[in-house]
Every structure is written in C-alpha cells, then in structure tokens.
Amino acid sequence: MPEHTEPTRRRLRKLNLVMLVPPLAAGGAAVVVVDSRTWWDAVILASGVVAALVAFERWTARDLSRFAPFCLIVTAAVWPLGVLVIDSPGASYGLTLVGSLVVPYLKRYRAAAAVGLVGYVAAVGATRLLVSSDDVSDVLLQYVVLPAGAVAVITGLMFPNKRFYDVVEELQESRKREAELAVFRERVRFASDLHDIQGHTLHVVKLKIALARKLVRTDPDRVDSELREIYSLVSDTIKQTKELAYAQRRLNLSAELENAKNLFEAAGIRVRVDREAEVDTRADELLGQVLRETTTNILRHAQATQVKITLSGSGITVVNDGAPQTPLPELHGLATLRDRVADSAGELTVEQTDGRFLTAATFPRPGTAPMEDR
Template sequence: MPEHTEPTRRRLRKLNLIMLVPPLAVGGAAVVVADSRTWWDAVILASGVIAALVAFERWTARDLPRFAPVCLIITAAVWPLGVLMIDSARASYGLALVGSLVVPYLKRYRAAAAVGLVGYVAAVGATRLLVSSEGVSDVLLQYVVLPAGAVAVITGLMFPNKRFYDVVEELQESRRREAELAVIRERVRFASDLHDIQGHTLHVVKLKIALARKLVRSDADRVDNELREIYALVSDTINQTKELAYAQRRLNLSAELENAKNLFEAAGIRVRIRREAEVDPRAGELLGQVLRETTTNILRHAQASQVEITVSRSGITVVNDGAPLTPLPELRGLATLRERVAGNAGELTVEQTDGRFLTAATFPHPGPGAGTETRAETP
C-alpha cells in the first residue's frame, strides 16, 4: 500500500464512519426492536445487524476480505431464520449490507455473484409461502419483491462507489508519480550542470596535454605554461563543482522561485507566490538555497495540496499542508542550513502543527557573507 495514499484513505474512512455508522446502527436497532417478540428473536436479528456493522467497519479499513466469509455466513443464516421462525421481512437487513459490500470488490464474476445474492434473498423469501397463511401476493411482496429489490438496488449502488474509490487511488498514485518525476527532473538538471562544468574542462585539458606531449622536448617553456594553465583550469573546475554540489553555483532566488513553481505544479500542487519586496542581494542566494531545500522536502515528505511562498526584503516563508501528523525524521539539509543562516546573523524557523509545515528564513540585517558557499544535503 503506497504511503502517499494513506492520508487520503484515513480521511475517507473517518468520513464514512462518522456519516454512515450511526444511521446504519439506528436502522439495525429499529429492525431488532420492531420484529422481535422474544429474546431469542432479538439475539438472532441482532447478530445479523452486528455482523453487518463489523463488515462495514472492516470495509472502511480496507480489511473486509478477512471478515467477509464469517459475516456472510451469519447474515445469510439470519435471513431464513427471520423468514421461517421470526416472521420478519426485514431480517435481510444484514445480508443486504454485507452482500453489497462484498460483491463489487470481487476480482472475478461480480455480476454472477450479484445475481446469485439477489436470487438467494428471493428464494429464501419465497419459502415463507410454506409456513404462512397470508395471501400469496402479500407474501411475495413483503418477503420476495421488497427484500430482493432492496438488495439489488444497494448492491448496484456500490459498484459506482467502488469505482469512485478506484479513481481516488489512481489520482493519488498519479500524484505520487508526478512528485517522483519532479525530483528526477531536479536530478537531471544537476547532472546537466555538472556536465557543463566538467565536460568542457576535460576536453580542454585533453587538448592541452596532447600539445604539451608534442612540445615536451622542443619547447620546455611552452610546456610549463600549458601545465600552469591546466592546473589553473582544473582548480577552477574543482571550485565550480563544489559550488554546484553545495547548490551555490550562480544561485538566483528568482530562478529558484520559478523552478519551485514548476516542480510543484508538475506534482499537482497548487502554489501561490507573494513577493512583498525585492530581496536584499546579500541574502538572496542563501534564501534561494532555503527554498530549494524546502521544495525537495515537500515533494519527498509531504502529501501537500497547496504551498504558499512569501518573499520579503530579507526573508522567505514557505507554508504547505499535507504534513504527516507524526514528527518528521530529521531533515539534515535544513539542519545544515540552520547553522549557515545563523552564521550570517539570520534565523531559520521550522514548525509542524496540525498537518501544516512552515519553513521561514529571515535576515533582519543581512551580512556580507550571505549567499556564500552553503552545503545542501538532501535528507
């Protein structure tokens, strides 16, 4: 079961339990009270109602298959007892509920199972003719047509309900894949930048080494100059690679805002960006790094549906919903950034409350060091 679908499933389960269990329980209690003449009648009818409620509760928990056989046997037994012994035309209440839950979730032969369920209810109801002195039309209406019709309608309604839950899961799976794709795109961008830095350098180094080999015996001074240039070029490439690895290579907050917007939209997340003022240039690069790290964390750890980014002259605030109710694992990237932000007279705030996650970085008095090399370690 993908972890990204769990929050949605929990919300749907809670909604079903709150909205449907009370009326189902009241309806079952009404059947027991109205049709029971003895304690034995009440026990039989109540067992069918309880089995139905158990089946429904397990259905909301996606665990019905384990309990379906027992619940079906109990409710299927209550119906003939109700027809032949208790004179209860409503004894099919539990079977109607359990059967309608089970049939649509069968992997095969669902139509045949639905027909068989309705046929069983009708056939058992017809046996009332063997013990009743009532008119045939009255018996058929009360014990055959109405119970079988109710089962058929309820079961039929559960098929689109099943499709609804399938669509919800498909949407959740699609969203998860979009988030993974967004992270992959970020990795591809990193790989492209790395190729730009090192590909050109290695090609130039190769040409200079080839030239130095030709001149090693005829022009020592030229060879020495070429080696100096190679050394300087490699040193510069090492520095650029470090800057890229630390996510500080030509980091621009405006570009990071656009990149974050594209990543969130690709993952199906609504994003709102408010720019209250232009960012102080001395803090812009470090704030851009905070935004990049926060974007990665939201895509990897949250089940967000919306993100709000607020930019002021010396700070940035990112708020997203969909945060898990349990504490997140240590976000090492943000921990590293907190130290760097504090080292530049700033403050990095991280808060997780009521399913919302806030990340805020502020520089009341941006220092000259803001935006220098900062390590970004993805958690």
C-alpha cells in the first residue's frame, strides 16, 4: 500500500466506523427485537445482522473479499428463513447491507450481479404468498416491493460511493508521484549546481594539464605556474563542493522562494506567501538555505496540503500541515543550519503540534544586535 495513501485510508476508515456502525447496529438490533418471537428467531436474525456488521467492518478495512462469501451465504440464508419461518420482513436487512457492499466492488458483471441480487430478494419475498393467508397486496408490499426496493436503492448509491474512494486513491497516488517528481527535480538542480562547480574547473584543469605536458621540457617555470593554478582550482572546487553538500553555498532568498513555490505547486500543495516586511539583506543567504531545507523536508516527510511562508524584517516562518503524528526522524540538515543560524546571532525554531510543522528562522532587527559577518 503506498505510504501516502495509507493515512488517508485510515482516516476514512475511522470516519466510517464512528459515523455508520452505531446506526447500523441500532437498526439491526431493532429488527431482531421487533421481529423475534422466540429465542431461535432472535439467533437467526442476529446472525444476519452480525454478518452484515462484519462485512461492513471489513469493507472499511478494504479486506471484504476474504469475508464476502461467508457473509453473503449467512445473510442469503437468513432472508428465506425470515420469509417462510419467522415472518420477518426485516430479515432482508443483512443481505441488503452485504450485497450493497459486495456488488459494486466486483471486477466484472457488476450490473448483472446487482440485478440478480434484487431479483433474489424479490423472488424469495414472493414465496411468502405460499405460507401466508394475509392480503396479497400487503404481502407483496412488505416482502417484495420494500425489501427489493431498499436493495436496489442502497446498492445503486454504493456505485458512486466506490467511485469516490477510487478518486481519493487516484488523487493520493497522483500527489505521491508529484512529490516524487518535485524531489527528483530538486536532485536534478543539485546535480546542476554540482556540475556548475566541477564542470568548469575540470575543463580548465584538462586544458592546463595539456598545456603543461607541451611545456614540460621547454618551459619548466611556466609548467610550475600552471601546476600551482591547477592546485588552487582543485582546492577551491573541493571547498565549494563541501559547501554545496552541506547546504552552505551562497543562495538567493528570492530565487529559493520562487523555487519552493514551484516545487509545492508541482506536488499539489497550496502555498501562500506573506511579505510583512523586507528581509534583512545580511540574512538573505541563510534564510535561503533554511527555506530550501524546509521545502525538501516537507516534500519528503509530510503529507502536506498547504504551506504558509511568512517573510518579516526579522526572518522567515514556514508552516505546513500534514505532519505525521509520530516523531519525525532526525533532520540533519536543519540541525546543521541551526548551528549556522546561531553563529549569526539568530535562532532556528522547529515545532510539531497537532499535525502542523513550523520552521522559523529569526535574526535581531537591524539596529538592535549586529549579525556576525559570515
């Protein structure tokens, strides 16, 4: 089961159990109490109700297929017993519920199965005419029209219900793919940055080595100079690569803000940006790093539907929903940035409460406490 879909399924399952099990159980209990004349009648009718509740519970867990045959057999047997022996129009209760759950989820011949289910309920109900001396119209109404009509209506309503759940799963799967694509794009951008750092240097080094090979016998001093430049280039490249790997390369907050918006929108996440004031330019680079790391964490660790980014004169605040109820894994990137922000007289705050995750980086306002030079 896809990890992004599982939480949604659990929420829908809990909602269905809390909202529908009590009225379904109460309706079944009413059928047993009203229509039972002996304890044996109560056992038969209760077995149909229990089978229906089991089927519904398994349906909410998306595990109905294993229990469907048993539940159908029990409820299909209770209905004729209710018609011919117990004199219970409500004996169709269990079959109505189980059938309406099973039929829409068949892979093939669902329409034929729906017609067959309604036909079975009507045909069995009509057999009441063989053992009853009541008015024919009353018998047909109680045992044929009402039970068959209830089965038809409820089963018909379950078809769009199934489509609703299918759409939810499709949306969740699409959102998962979009998030993966957003992370992939971030990796591509990282690879592009790495190429920018190393590609040019390696090309220059290649040319200088080729030149040194030509001059090694004729101009040793020039060769020595070229080798010194190569050494310097390689050292500088190693430094820049480390900075890139540890999110320490100089970034632009405006560019990172635009990139974050594009990534969130690509992942199907609503994003809102509030600019309360212009950010202190001395904190621009660090805030860009915080925003980049926070964006990556949201895409990888949350199931966010909306993100709010607030820019103020003292820093940046990013709040997202969809945070897991369990503690997040250690976020090494933010831990590293917290030290760098602290070194610049700032503070990085991370909070997780009630499904919301907040990341905030703040610095003293200009004129209150100078930031250390980076």
